[in-house]
Structure formats: C-alpha cells, structure tokens
Amino acid sequence: MPSIILLRHGQSQxxxxxxxxxxxxxxxxxxxxxxxxxxxxxILSTLPEYTPDLLITSKLRRSAQTGYLLSQVLQREYMDVDRTWRLNERHYGALQGRDKSEVLKEVGEKQYMYIRRDFHGVPPLLHCRADPNSGIDDRYDGEGEVPLGESLEMVIKRLQPYLESVIDRMKQGRRPLIVAHGSTCRSILKILKKISDEDIKDVNIPNAIPILLEFGDASENWEFKGFRYLDEEEAKERAAAVAKEGFHFQDTVQLDVDPCLDIDDSPISRVRRGPTIVVTGSFKEPRRDVNKVAELLVEKSPVVELFTDPSFILGFQLDVTEMSVVVMSGCVGQDRFFLIQTGIELLDGNVMSGSCGRVHVAQITVQNVSNS
Ligand SMILES: O=C(O)[C@H](O)COP(=O)(O)O
Structure with missing residues (x-):
C-alpha cells in the first residue's frame, strides 16, 4: 500500500x-x-519491509539530526534528502526562547492555550528578522517572505503545497520519510484526515514515534486511508506530556535567598486540612538549595523528620496530632526543583498558603510531580 512515514523530531534541548x-x-x-x-x-521491528528512499526534513537541526540518526539505524544513509523551511516548526514569534511556565503565568491559562493550540492563535509577532530570537539566518535567503510569528492556520498555508508535492512523489513510486515538528505534523494530519479546527486543539504530537500514513493506489485515486502510530501506547504517554508543557511550573518562586522558616509561629492547632499546591523554583543549585530548606526545617521543628522516598529526592515527614503529614517534598529536574508545599486552611476558613521563604507546618497530600 502506498505510504509515507511521518514523525516529530526527538526531544530537543x-x-x-x-x-x-x-x-x-x-x-x-x-x-x-x-x-x-x-x-x-x-520501524525495523514493526515494518521490516519498509525501505524509505527519500528523507525529508525541515531546515532545523533537530529535524536534520533525527533524520540522520534514523537513516543510520535503517542503514540507508545514502537516501536522497530534501530539506525545506516549509516543514519548519511554527514560528513562535516573540515567545521563542521563553520559558513556557513563565508565559503561562504572565498571560493566564486561557490565552496560553489559545496561542499554543487554537487554530487561529497567533503568538506576539517579532518586528524584524534581524531580531536575535527570530531564528532567521542565511539559510532562508532566497525563500521570499518568511514568518515572524504564525498560527497553525498560517503554517498550513505555507506547508500544504509542499505536502502535495510529496504526495505526487509518492504516486511516482517514491517512499518518503518525513521528519517534521509538532505543528507541522499536526498540520499534515489535519489536512489529510480533515480534522476540524476545533478538534485539532486536542491533538498533541509525541517526539519520535513514527506515524504510518496509508493511501489507496491509483485505482482508488490515491485516497488517504488513515494513520497510526507504530507504538500507540508510548505515543499516548508522550503526547500527554507535550500537552502539559509549562503547567508543572505554574507557581514559580525564586529561592536564591536564604529561606526563612516560620515553624514556631505555625498555627498547627488551628489546622483543619491543607490543600496541596505545587510551587517551583528556578534554582541555581537545586540540591544545595533544597537541602538548606530541609536542614532548617528539621532544626526548627521537633515534629519534622527527614525521609527519602524513591519517587522524590527528598521529603519531610511531619507528625502532628492525628494527622501524619508531609510538609513538602520534591524532585530535582534538569534545572529545576519541583517543590510540593502546602497551603493551610485554618479553622476560621481562611486559607494561608506557604511559600518557599516561609514554610508553614500543615497537612498536605503527597503529589507526584512527574519530571518531564
Ligand atoms: O516550538 C516549540 O516550542 C515546540 O516544539 C512546540 O511547542 P508547543 O507544543 O507548545 O506548540
């Protein structure tokens, strides 16, 4: 059956x-x-007969590198290669280089998701291609007007004619392997499967899970038959992580000053229950900083003891009244420490929330924050 393999590049830095x-x-x-x-x-294990003869990448390194690594594993480094900016990731305008959680905090969840996933959502545009964050350099010379920020709708406009040329090559017997990006994979699936503007909002593309696109032959007018991931389960898991990008770091707290703990004043007796909130800090040295918080906490409170748990690098066990609770715990990510901390609902109904600087004793529920 005529087919094309499509995938998003592997995880980028x-x-x-x-x-x-x-x-x-x-x-x-x-x-x-x-x-x-x-x-x-x-690809080798699930489609042993598959022999791509045309590698198509964007003009971006993460796509080109993925394509090369794939061709090595497939032992087809000699494949013809076509590189096009039309397959580039969506231009994210003035958001390029910015931390997703910071943008989420700044613009709020609704606008954040509008920009990321709405078909018409355009990020704030850059003013000129000379902006150091435009990503536009001489590789785009001669390409005419290139974007300074795009919605998915705009991506589809620049991509569709190129996609048609790939399908034409498939009709002539070529076997294309396309290494694209989140938004360009979404665009390709939207075009071929005629996904509505509304439904495309919920489509997230996992890194590096090949998608098989199948077509009927000439007798069926090359009709698009459908697509499937070569590993559906893994695709689901990775796509869910993509959807959540930015959300792990919603309440960002800097912890580069000495934490000041407020254990002595803690209104333990007035605590009814403590809802869990997740705060994160951008730490210069996560392990050192969190250990400092831990030491102070243990030193200041007789009811706190340190514990370690395989799912967390470090945690604190608090034993107060009948509520045996965790004050906070966390796990160290690549450049962040995810700190789970508490807000306290007092008996008078007021909610007091903790912060990195002032750690209040309270009941919380341990929440496992995945380290994406
Ligand atoms: O360009 C990026 O930042 C990502 O690869 C795609 O981001 P998104 O999933 O937030 O659209």
Whole structure:
C-alpha cells in the first residue's frame, strides 16, 4: 500500500527545559538522540519491509539530526534528502526562547492555550528578522517572505503545497520519510484526515514515534486511508506530556535567598486540612538549595523528620496530632526543583498558603510531580 512515514523530531534541548523553540535552531538532547535511534529500531521491528528512499526534513537541526540518526539505524544513509523551511516548526514569534511556565503565568491559562493550540492563535509577532530570537539566518535567503510569528492556520498555508508535492512523489513510486515538528505534523494530519479546527486543539504530537500514513493506489485515486502510530501506547504517554508543557511550573518562586522558616509561629492547632499546591523554583543549585530548606526545617521543628522516598529526592515527614503529614517534598529536574508545599486552611476558613521563604507546618497530600 502506498505510504509515507511521518514523525516529530526527538526531544530537543528546549523540549527538555520546557521553552518555546519555534525557529530557534536548538539541537537534540541526549534523550532526543536516543529517541531518534529507537524510532529507527521501531520501524525495523514493526515494518521490516519498509525501505524509505527519500528523507525529508525541515531546515532545523533537530529535524536534520533525527533524520540522520534514523537513516543510520535503517542503514540507508545514502537516501536522497530534501530539506525545506516549509516543514519548519511554527514560528513562535516573540515567545521563542521563553520559558513556557513563565508565559503561562504572565498571560493566564486561557490565552496560553489559545496561542499554543487554537487554530487561529497567533503568538506576539517579532518586528524584524534581524531580531536575535527570530531564528532567521542565511539559510532562508532566497525563500521570499518568511514568518515572524504564525498560527497553525498560517503554517498550513505555507506547508500544504509542499505536502502535495510529496504526495505526487509518492504516486511516482517514491517512499518518503518525513521528519517534521509538532505543528507541522499536526498540520499534515489535519489536512489529510480533515480534522476540524476545533478538534485539532486536542491533538498533541509525541517526539519520535513514527506515524504510518496509508493511501489507496491509483485505482482508488490515491485516497488517504488513515494513520497510526507504530507504538500507540508510548505515543499516548508522550503526547500527554507535550500537552502539559509549562503547567508543572505554574507557581514559580525564586529561592536564591536564604529561606526563612516560620515553624514556631505555625498555627498547627488551628489546622483543619491543607490543600496541596505545587510551587517551583528556578534554582541555581537545586540540591544545595533544597537541602538548606530541609536542614532548617528539621532544626526548627521537633515534629519534622527527614525521609527519602524513591519517587522524590527528598521529603519531610511531619507528625502532628492525628494527622501524619508531609510538609513538602520534591524532585530535582534538569534545572529545576519541583517543590510540593502546602497551603493551610485554618479553622476560621481562611486559607494561608506557604511559600518557599516561609514554610508553614500543615497537612498536605503527597503529589507526584512527574519530571518531564
Ligand atoms: O516550538 C516549540 O516550542 C515546540 O516544539 C512546540 O511547542 P508547543 O507544543 O507548545 O506548540
């Protein structure tokens, strides 16, 4: 059956630190390189007859690197290669290089998701291509007008004619392997499967899981038959992580000053229950900083003891009245420490929330924050 394999590049260094990337030319992370190789293995094991003869990438390194790693695993480094800016990630305008959680905090969830996922959502535009964060350099010379910020709708306009040319090549017997980006994969699926503007909002593309696009032959007028991920389960898990990007760091607190703990004044007796909130800090040295908080906490409170749990790097066990509770715990990410801390609902109904600087004793529920 005529087919095309499509995949999003492996994890980039910005994916791993949850930053808007767009046209910034960020390379693959180590994990992304491994994912690219695993994608090749997956193709070999699930489609042993598959022999791509045309590698198509964007003009961005994360796509080109993924394509090369794949061609190595498939032992087809000699494949013809076509690179086009029309397959580039959506240009994220003035958001490029910015931390997703910071933008989320700044503009609120509704606008954040509008920009990220609405078909018409345009990010704030850059003013000129000379902006250091435009990602536009001489590789785009001669390409005419290139974007300074795009919605998915705009991506589809620049991509569709190119996609048609790929399908024409498939009709002539070529076997294309396309390494694209989140938004360009979404665009391709939207065009082929005729996904509505509304439904496309919920489509998230996982890194480096190959998608098989199948077509009827000439007798069926090359009709698009459908698509499937070569590993549906893993695709679901990775796509869910993509959807949540930015949300782990919603309440950001800086912890580069000495934390001041307020244990002695803690109104333990007035505590009814403590809802859990997640706060995060951008730490210069996460382990050192969180250990400092831990030491102070233990030193100041006789009811707190340190514990370690495999799911967290560090935690605190608090034993007060009949409520045996955790004050806070966290896990160290690549450049962040995720701190789970407490807000306290007092008996008079007021909610007092803790912060990194003033840690109040209270009941909280342990919440496992995944380390994406
Ligand atoms: O360009 C980026 O930042 C990502 O690769 C895509 O981001 P999104 O999933 O937030 O659209």
């Amino acid at each position: 910005f994916n791993s630190s949850s930053k808007f990337c767009g046209w910034l030319d960020v390379p693959l992370s180590e994990k992304g390189q491994l994912q690219a190789q695993q994608a090749g293995q997956l």
